Amino acid sequence: MSESDVATVTVSVFYGPVINPKDLNTYEILPQALIAVDPNGTIIWTERDVKPGNLQDYIKERLPEVPAPDGYEISVSLIELDDGEFIIPGFVDTHTHAPQMPNIGSGQQYELLDWLEHVTFPMEARFKDIDFAKKIYPEVVRRFINFGTTTCCYYGTLHLEATKVLADVVTSLGQRALVGKCNMNRNSPEYYCEASTEKSLEDTRKLISYIRSLKTGLVSPVLTPRFAISCTGDLLEGIGKIAEQDKTLAIQTHISENAGEIKFTKELFPDCDTYASVYAKYGLLRERTILAHGVHLEESELKMIKELGAGISHCPTSNFNLRSGMAKVGDMLDRGIKVGLGTDVSGGFSPSMLNAIQNASICSKMIALQSAIEPTNLSFSKSNFSGKQLSIATLLYLATLGGASLCCMEDKIGSFAVRKSFDALIVSVRAETENPSIWSATDGDTKNCQGHDIEKRLDAQLERFLFGGDDRNILKVYVQGKCIGGKAYKPKIDLQTVVTSSTN
């Protein structure tokens, strides 16, 4: 038996600075941490502080903890970070539209309803052509991955087949995702509207079965009534029943994005006094419901969302771009409502969660400024977030653990802990990334201008990454322990080939 024939279990051990979100106000900085990941991508042990000189000994000591079948050898793959690099959890994009990526950066002159008519629906309709879907989706998912999105909540189009392709692509490329096809059987253009309630529900059930048959452990189906305007009451009712029968299913939809949308919704459902109560009426406001936007939510709606355990995907770039408004995220957080961030491509003009973070900061600052001028009466006694700008810790939380929590995946992803999955980014703010919006640590200034100890350096590097970073600073993207993207990742397979083979 040659050496290469020995059966091995490979453990990946990451060594370097780790920035680990803890809660809305805190992240840990561990400048010399170790994270060991088993072959299934699960974190098996971590160590907060190991000096370089003790590294090899330390790893050897802890190898017996690796669960390996008898007769298997344990091989260690050590990934050591350079100065100017650090590890953070992967981003969770809690709201985006895969078929709208080809429109990215277009149509900024419109508000929501006109934008849907003139920009969005014409593009989405093209996904009726499955070859078009096979051509476009690999590039779409590849881009989200390379921007550091390890978990993504995707809206597909209304088409069953194209949305299967999207699920195939996500599966092939190894991203963690929720994938849903839009339910929309009214108030949509003739050329892009489902034929009937029955067909919409049938396709929804078929997609759920299909995605579950993929058995990836990473991709799950999600019920996706587009928004109340585009669904008849009986369609919402049917979707609500599917959700009731299977409480593991997530639901995603839009809420209270735009004044015109809210008005129209109330006209369509005259027996419901608020937008949220439409969804509640049909059993669509639940613990696993991800509500995009929530810009203009009323008091009673906020209470209802909190009570029913649903949460909000805050999409500030989109809300700015489509002139929807500024969601009061601080208020939601003070109420204990779950909040994540979303890029909302292409209402948002960037597929990058970094842009969502920057605009969430801006949104909170402008609300803080207004609050200082016009103090509002808050309905709760203690305000930690309302009327204040979001801190770096809060922003990082929302983009990672907050998003995970919104997707009910906080026991699995969003931060680093034993038994969680290793969904992570290796970030670099080094000069060779060639992103001119970051003044690099390796330029030798960070230390002096930001503080004298390593934690402060890492604080500064994190802030610079969040406010100036782009895809060039994301070297490696890991999902479930496997490297699936990033600037330093070389895919072994051609994108188009993967998709064609998996869907034929």
Next chain:
Amino acid sequence: MSESDVATVTVSVFYGPVINPKDLNTYEILPQALIAVDPNGTIIWTERDVKPGNLQDYIKERLPEVPAPDGYEISVSLIELDDGEFIIPGFVDTHTHAPQMPNIGSGQQYELLDWLEHVTFPMEARFKDIDFAKKIYPEVVRRFINFGTTTCCYYGTLHLEATKVLADVVTSLGQRALVGKCNMNRNSPEYYCEASTEKSLEDTRKLISYIRSLKTGLVSPVLTPRFAISCTGDLLEGIGKIAEQDKTLAIQTHISENAGEIKFTKELFPDCDTYASVYAKYGLLRERTILAHGVHLEESELKMIKELGAGISHCPTSNFNLRSGMAKVGDMLDRGIKVGLGTDVSGGFSPSMLNAIQNASICSKMIALQSAIEPTNLSFSKSNFSGKQLSIATLLYLATLGGASLCCMEDKIGSFAVRKSFDALIVSVRAETENPSIWSATDGDTKNCQGHDIEKRLDAQLERFLFGGDDRNILKVYVQGKCIGGKAYKPKIDLQTVVTSSTN
């Protein structure tokens, strides 16, 4: 005499799509334009529409128009653009701080006055060390150039010598610029404050002489009283006198950025009833005055600024980031006040004018939304811009011709016309630029989703560039006809070498 010895005059002829700002509401799209640039960088002729088949003949026909000395041969360097590329005027960044670039993306937790104390002044003070300036400034200027800023209004530090270095660097790298040293003789930390009014004025005069002695034709001195808070009345008076004696000198300063700053200013100058009247009192509000921010300007200040012919550098990223507020640019434009855009590094977290454009759009949209809710009484009868979002045409204008006009350079730069200088960008939205925020023209979708004719394609490409572009999409940066930067530009000389040689 060998062929290579023949004296030649080289004319650069650019052929391809040109997007040319005309006014606040309009840009021209010329899909097959020709621009001929003489060896001095001046546009000698243009042609709006030349078919590819007629190109060679057309150029030959117009060669006699090239002013060449007797005995010189005319050589033509033809630069033809590819599909997915277009030419726009270079960006004019009307407000930024060169020494703050090393802090980019830092200190977002602070408002203005605290940010100056904790982030800005400690960094600026380091430029007392001329070697530090020589190390940092080349990289700073290189970054601005590669982001497409062909003309830049730079604040240096208070140091004469370091600011000379900045002027040297800008000269070496070929950017068009205003360069000023900050006047600040009070309300600044002990370690970073000018010793006296006399010294401040003396150094100012020395810098003016020095920059003029460089005789580049591209770099000019600019009077730079930091802001009213940091200058005693007699210092402002002295600077006003210099301005009065030499009316060709530009002036740059800050105004009405932040509530705390305004309050403190009024306390310092109790005889002035507004912030603007402080500058007016000392003769610093003039046609060539560039006022950064103007977020909270009062009615009387707006009128005064208009009457005296000064203008505003709108810095939306900074105003968001430092929680200053949202400047009412539409209102200013309706009043006929000159407006340009500024990155305000590092109050702004991006050195890219594209980011300034995106945030100017966002700022205008949020103001439009508020105006729809709370209509204000406007003091002028016709509102073209107030309470409305800025269009793509307006945004492009502000970033180019508007900025040029604010700097009183609109007869020279900001758009393409015969006798103007060729300050331009070759932009690419092609896939090989590898910017994942742009869905490329070469992906074959732009045509179908945006319209059927070439002008609409170019409209779409421009919008995608403005909202998703970064330095990777800027292939070449021309100032005065010379390529000085961009992704496709390979500098012939090492940055550090240039600076060292020119300042030794």
